[in-house]
Amino acid sequence: MLNKVNEHVWAGRTDHTENRTSFRYHQVVELVNLEVICQSPNTCAIIGFESEEGVRRNKGQLGAAKAPDALRSELAKLPWKFPENKRLVDVGNIQYMDTNLEKAQQQLGDTIANALEKKMTPIILGGGHETAYGHYLGVRKSIGKEASLGIINIDAHFDLRSYDEQPSSGTMFKQILEHDNMSSYFVVGIQRYGNTKELFDTADRLGVKYEYEENMHIGNMDKLTSDLEQFINQHDYVFLTLCTDVLNSAFAPGVSAPSPFGLDPSIVRSIIRTVTTHKKTLSFDISEVNPVLDENNRTVKLGAYLTNEAITTFLGGVIHDASS
Template identity: 25%
Template structure:
């Protein structure tokens, strides 16, 4: 259980859901261990947050446990989206612990926000990676374009209005071409601290996704595709604090078991920062 997530499901304002998908990782696998590690490395944190004057255990957080992953990404994402729609239907905010970044597509489908805010080292705007459309490298493209790439029916989910990728520092030529479209904003690491997120949000409902590789790998080495010249943890924290009051859902993804807990500790702290900031914004 995520420490302090002591509320019953019926009373929950926030529901932690683990999504340990680990299929498409293209360098170092291990995201299947992410949810468990995030929970474990949250244990030392104090329950009380001085900035918001809130106790985490008083914020009505429930831990649903993990939605067990299997080896068909399309089927798993559809199932996960259904589980998360149940959370939204109960007027609770889903807090998804990944798992590879692919799981964010299911969460966004369930939450149906107007805009997608993503902290990420990578653009994730490919149509496919090595022929795989259900890849961690395609997730932002899927969220923008909407639905399952194989679903051409009239019931296929629509995409979000716009996406902002904060901290991106690498991508293919195809991805940079897609990033030039009007519905995408890319903010380089050195510009994130000064970027006016509040104006960009402009009253729209958001979904916030934190790929832990947005942080410089010196701070969070336990991730699948580490990319140097990234963000300092305080910058990620400030983004989470800014976006949380506008967000209807949150995830932190791409934590694996290839470090001594640095990435998991950062992920756990950012999850708690989201809850504190969101809860404070509701009061």
């Protein structure tokens, strides 16, 4: 079910009660009922997905179901950079109550589709990376069966495992590609030794485009940016999904599968900016943040900052250069 978020999750320092240039997220966010809200362009809609059943099925470490509210708590403290015509709404959390993952993913999809139909930009806070399949269901429902859809995944893993027994947090993109010939998949951050040869073979068979983690450094960002833009231009629509286990574990210890050779946060930030700048990009999700495994809230805070990057570019905000 979709539950309204406790307003106390959105709390933080208040520098001024009237001067909007002093506002933070917690002062502008609106807790709304998506069913009754009218069309609202220039609006980011936060949707929480409190699921980790996919992680459990994938034999991962549990705790990601606590991430949506934890991420909100860190977002709440960040400065809000936009005028009154740019809105941030929070439609609540899809609360996962049993082992029916597929039903929860469908509900997430319906909620995302509803937000898109109202001209909002969905910002989905997972949850395990099974979040991405619900994300896909919502986008596909909104754009129709005939539109071409590009899926960009920032991830250390392909998530192309077999779903013969049951879907999990490691099967989503195989599910999509084997049943939807109008979708294609580009994953950046792949760990050479984080995926079996069978998974590489599956990726090749399904025509997956991918970039190794070891090639993703500051000196190679121009090529990666060009590759991403070329991929986006080949599709009618795109959505972006971030699995936080792609990050170097020194920066993000609170994930189910930490990556010692993971990406630097500045690289992930650059990719988010590149993808969300495009008008074809409809939505963003962040998954696999695990507050239970975190150290001093480092991963949660980093996840909130990366989410803020997506919101900022979606709403057309100015990203100030650190040297200015």
